[in-house]
Amino acid sequence: SLADLAEFRKQVMARRAEIKQENQARAEELSQTQAFTGQFDGIVARYSDARTELQDWLDGVRTHGASLMEGYQVLQQNLDLRTQIRSEIATLDAPEAFAGDVQGLMAVMDDAIAATDSAIRALDEYLYSFEYMSVFETPGWSAFQAATERISDDYAFVLSGYEEHKASELERLSERT
Numbered sequence: 177s178l179a180d181l182a183e184f185r186k187q188v189m190a191r192r193a194e195i196k197q198e199n200q201a202r203a204e205e206l207s208q209t210q211a212f213t214g215q216f217d218g219i220v221a222r223y224s225d226a227r228t229e230l231q232d233w234l235d236g237v238r239t240h241g242a243s244l245m246e247g248y249q250v251l252q253q254n255l256d257l258r259t260q261i262r263s264e265i266a267t268l269d270a271p272e273a274f275a276g277d278v279q280g281l282m283a284v285m286d287d288a289i290a291a292t293d294s295a296i297r298a299l300d301e302y303l304y305s306f307e308y309m310s311v312f313e314t315p316g317w318s319a320f321q322a323a324t325e326r327i328s329d330d331y332a333f334v335l336s337g338y339e340e341h342k343a344s345e346l347e348r349l350s351e352r353t
Contacts, residue, residue, distance in 0.1 A: 206349035209271050213342050216274070219264055220281070220335065223288075226257050227331075238312075247299050247311070255292040258285060273345050280334035284327055291323035 233250055236242070242250075262285035270278045298316030301308060308314050 202349050202351075205271070206346070209273075209345055209349055212268065212270055212274060213346070215268060216270075216277070216281075216338070219261055219268075220338075223258075223261050223285070226254060226261070227288075230254050244299055244303055248296065251292055251296045251299070255289065255296065258288050258292060261285060262289065271345070273341055274338070277334060277338040277341055280330075280337065284331050284334055287323055287327050287330065291320050291327060294319040294323060 230250070233242075237247070262282065265278060265282055265285060268278055294316045296316075298311050298314040298320060301314040301316050302311040305314075311317055
């Protein structure tokens with residue numbers, strides 16, 4: 177009947193409106209997620225670069241040596257950068273699906289800051305004590321080395337989890353109803 181057809185048309189139009197709203201909400205969420213992942217990826221890239229630069233410098237120190245003044249300067253700059261990156265992570269407005277990734281990276285940054293403090297302490301221990309023949313023999317350096325290995329493992333774990341979340345969330349949000 178015409179009344180049934182009119183009712184069916186009304187239901188179809190209502191469902192189309194619901195689908196349009198769902199797609200629009202998902203598109204907005206996708207846009208916010210893409211903005212977050214862009215910021216997060218940028219922070220991760222900066223931290224990865226800082227890790228590589230410090231490792232390259234340390235490899236050079238082992239081969240060619242460096243002055244204590246240079247050591248203090250490089251380590252302090254590295255500490256300042258890690259502190260800045262940690263602050264940026266803390267201010268991110270993360271979607272709920274990425275809260276664990278943000279917390280994981282924050283924990284890595286806290287450990288990286290503490291490790292860099294240990295390396296600076298190693299310079300102090302070497303400079304102000306006649307017990308150690310090199311910086312690499314100090315307790316501070318031992319703490320730095322131990323933390324560095326743990327941080328590398330934790331960082332890799334956080335990044336793999338983040339990449340999985342990112343792929344699944346972007347795929348989920350890209351689907352249309």
